[in-house]
Amino acid sequence: MAWIMKLWNVEVFVLGSLAFQIILATVGNKRKYKSGLGIRFIIWFAYSMADWTATIALGKLSQIATQENSSNIYPNDVLKALWAAVLLLHLGGPDTITAYASQDADLWYRHLLGLLVHLAMVIYILVNCSTGYWVSIVLLLSGIIKYGERTWALSYRNNENTKTSMISYNDRHFLSFQTQMEEATFIMKSYDMFQCYKHYIADYVSTITEYEISIIQEYSGDSKKLFELMEFELEFMYDVLYTKIPIICTRTGAIFRALSFIFTVTGLVGFSIAPKDHYANVDVVSTYLLLVGAVFLEVYAVTLLIYSNWGILWMIKHCENGIVGQVLPSLAKKSVDHWKRWSNSVAQFDLLEFCFYEEDLSRGRTTMRSRLLNLFSRAKLFQNINKYQCLKYENNLSEFRRMMLQELQATIGQLDSTLSGTPSFWQTIQRLRSTEWPNKLSLVPDFLKTKIDVLATTGREIGKLVLKIAANFTMKGDVALQRYDCESDLRSSINKDFDESIIIWHIATYICYYDAGILIPDPDDQSRKETSKLVSEYMMYLLVFYPNLIRVRAANFIFDQICSELTDIIHVEADNGPETSQSRQDRLCNTLLNGKYDDWLPSKPTLKDSIDLASILKAKYPTKVWKIINGVWMEKLMYAANQCQVDHHAQLLRKGGELLTLVWVLICHSSLSEKRNKMQQQLDQYLEHGQH
Incomplete structure (x- = not known):
């Protein structure tokens, strides 16, 4: 191994960087719905090694650039400058995993500093090695875009405009008349609920409209659909926290992605048609591998984007187009019916069965494997290893969903009456109408105006009441x-x-x-x-x-x-x-x-x-x-x-998801549904009283 490292010192690190990028691109998104230790280790190792390998490779390339005189550049050094540009593209990372943990987003400014430092290194290498080779310049532009996307994606969570939505009223209105778009409509509704709550933002108080209330009310009697709705919400949350996909679906992101793709393909074509007689065969093969790998990663990313829920949302905005309108129903149906959004399994640990297992170990009734693992546990090397032997997983959750929703609705109905400090609905409306909602609807009939007035002005109050119910949920x-x-x-x-x-x-x-x-x-x-x-x-x-x-x-x-x-x-x-x-x-x-x-x-x-x-x-x-x-x-x-803290829920999303997080979202939904029923009754009483 040592002689390989000595002979192909830079090549090993450069091609290793490509290998880690391919692993992350193809496997990185699987942690969303796989909870096994194996997949988590592979992703952790590849993520940890990817940046390190690319940085080491850049360091070695900069050493080569320093050793060579700019007036006496060897042909192979031109290719090494091209490699430096591709490494900058690698440092941008794949779309499927921008952040390993949710805390990475809080350190986005470090990645911005890393972008500047690595960019300076690449420019230094290009200046000293490439003599203006245009393919290197084109690939450098692609690398800047990719690395910039990563920094932008990390800052997106902290700086996100909470009022921005991909879906407009016209999009919802159009879909409401398309009977074959049931699954697409469902995905759109889950996105609207995600936009409404933004659970990943601690203490976020949403402005809840009648539309969001109607969504929860629609599915409040169907536990299967309600849980599916929440699963889609959490998938959107995962994408915002850990991937680039949300920013790629913006207008600016789409433009930059198109430019990056064009530059990368241009780099491959440019190198293919350029004369290569004066380059070493090993370097030519390595360069082809890098460029073909870069194009593959771009094509793979676009394919994943099309098949993602964010791609489906983009299609919803353009579903009046004939081709998009034909493709959208089948993609949306596959997303709802077949694609996994979390592990859909619940870990089980039985205390008494564990005690039986310990007794069996003491009497030698277990397998040889269990006895060997027990030795590690007794030696304090892996203290929980015996407990892991007793872990089971339950995948059939249909009855749980039904019972959970039934009990939660009953519990919140009782809990709602304990919020004695909450002002009455009547008092809330009177205060809001007199201070916060100017009467601008002069052309609307008085009765309809009153109803619009009430519904529009209490949206944020409903959101606060929902959070208050959740905050007071301290019963055990x-x-x-x-x-x-x-x-x-x-x-x-x-x-x-x-x-x-x-x-x-x-x-x-x-x-x-x-x-x-x-x-x-x-x-x-x-x-x-x-x-x-x-x-x-x-x-x-x-x-x-x-x-x-x-x-x-x-x-x-x-x-x-x-x-x-x-x-x-x-x-x-x-x-x-x-x-x-x-x-x-x-x-x-x-x-x-x-x-x-x-x-x-x-x-x-x-x-x-x-x-x-x-x-x-x-x-x-x-x-x-x-x-x-x-x-x-x-x-x-x-x-x-x-x-459970919001950050812990966010961390669980990258470990296959947890039932605990689904219940966390369900509490808010059911609180909203219960408040809607009570407030609708009070609204009817108020309107009836106002007419007399």
């Missing part, structure tokens, strides 16, 4: 307990610290799930049972692997303590318990409920509270067990989503 199960009249018996289980409360309800859910004596009186109770288990194990996953997301501090200590207590019980039962036809889950649940270990429990308060909770649910609320458990878990999930 209280609303569900009130709804099912069990607050007095169960309140102590939710008044604990959030991490301890999660563990208590997780163990109680496990016991109830495997207890055959609990009735399922309602057809929906079976769905509630499975959904409760899913959310319970997902919350345990967050507690164990991402405690910072849900803002708990002592999670590891409590988890280790309860694991030790449960493992001791499992170990004793395995030694003394007779073999029966029951599964070990059933035996453990029966053991915990029949009081066999009551003498141990006073010194184990968390485990005692878990068993007491399961006993109370079974004894006092036999017909409402799964209604209560499901309601509490949904509320805890909503609380966790609301507690």
Whole structure:
């Protein structure tokens, strides 16, 4: 390897830079919907190495330029100057991954400084090596545009004009009459909701119009479509945070992209027709690889843009064109029906199954692979490796979506009444009409004018009320307990610290799930049972692997303590318990409920509270067990989503997405839908009162 580096020193770095660019262009966007460690490592490695490799190559080329006298330039040095221009293009990066993390956007000025420094290096190399070779100049212009796009994209999030939208009223109006454009209309509506909320901006208060309200109202009864709408919103958010695509779709961005493409193709054609007899064959082949690779990356980027949702939005603006109008429906249908927007999987971690796994490890009942991994865990090299062995993933979320929306709407309906500090709708309208909305609609009939007046002036107030509902969403199960009249018996289980409360309800859910004596009186109770288990194990996953997301501090200590207590019980039962036809889950649940270990429990308060909770649910609320458990878990999930910081949600988008982020968006949507219903009733009363 050393002799290759010595012989092809610069070539290795230049071609390596091209290889990393191709990897990032083809794989970079997959992290949006793939959560595996393998794909994340590949992208991290390629992203980390890409700029470093290109910078090292530029440094070596500048050394060559320094060593040569400008009046005595060797032919091969002309090609190396051309390589420098292509490396500047590489430093611009592919469209699919402009930023690795959301914090990169806050440091865009560093990239601007990097652009100036690298540009100075390339100009220095060209001046000393190329003797005015025009192909190098053309490629330099393309590189400046590409690097400038990267800096612009990084600054876009911080400097974005929040009032700018790709879609106009005329575009919406035209699509509303196109029956074959249902999917395109859906994508357009998701973009409008994304523009309305801009979730990636902390504390952003939107001006919500009747149009946005009607979108949520339209899908509020269809959990599948509502979740799809939010998935599209989060995909738009991902693109703004991590890619160049949003700026390429602007008029200025499209012009620069066209120029960059023309310059790159011109560079390839110019080099192809130029005489190359005086160049070394190795350098000619390397140059062809660089130029063909650059053109390939440009063509690939344009293709991805056409097939992206941003490309579909551009087509919506031009759908009256015959060709665009024919292509748009099929592309939009593929986007809605087939293209993945997030991993669509929910991680599951079962505390008691982990304890069974630990017991199996201690008795040598696991595979050789598990025992080897356990050695690393015991040696403190990878402390969580045993926990990763117990991770599962659930991909069927249809029932969860339905139950989540049902519980959320009920919860927000109750929560809305707690906002006693919010001024009444009537007072809000009177204040706004007298101070903020001049009467300029003299030609409109009085009754219609009043309705337009009310709807137009309260848009921002609705946005503030929605955020106020979200900000006050600090309940961890209280609303569900009130709804099912069990607050007095169960309140102590939710008044604990959030991490301890999660563990208590997780163990109680496990016991109830495997207890055959609990009735399922309602057809929906079976769905509630499975959904409760899913959310319970997902919350345990967050507690164990991402405690910072849900803002708990002592999670590891409590988890280790309860694991030790449960493992001791499992170990004793395995030694003394007779073999029966029951599964070990059933035996453990029966053991915990029949009081066999009551003498141990006073010194184990968390485990005692878990068993007491399961006993109370079974004894006092036999017909409402799964209604209560499901309601509490949904509320805890909503609380966790609301507690998670905006930046953490943004980071989760680049890891395949998380259910937590979808719930975070859903809270705002359902808050808006609930407020719309209440405010429409008050509006009708107000208008009726105003006519008399």
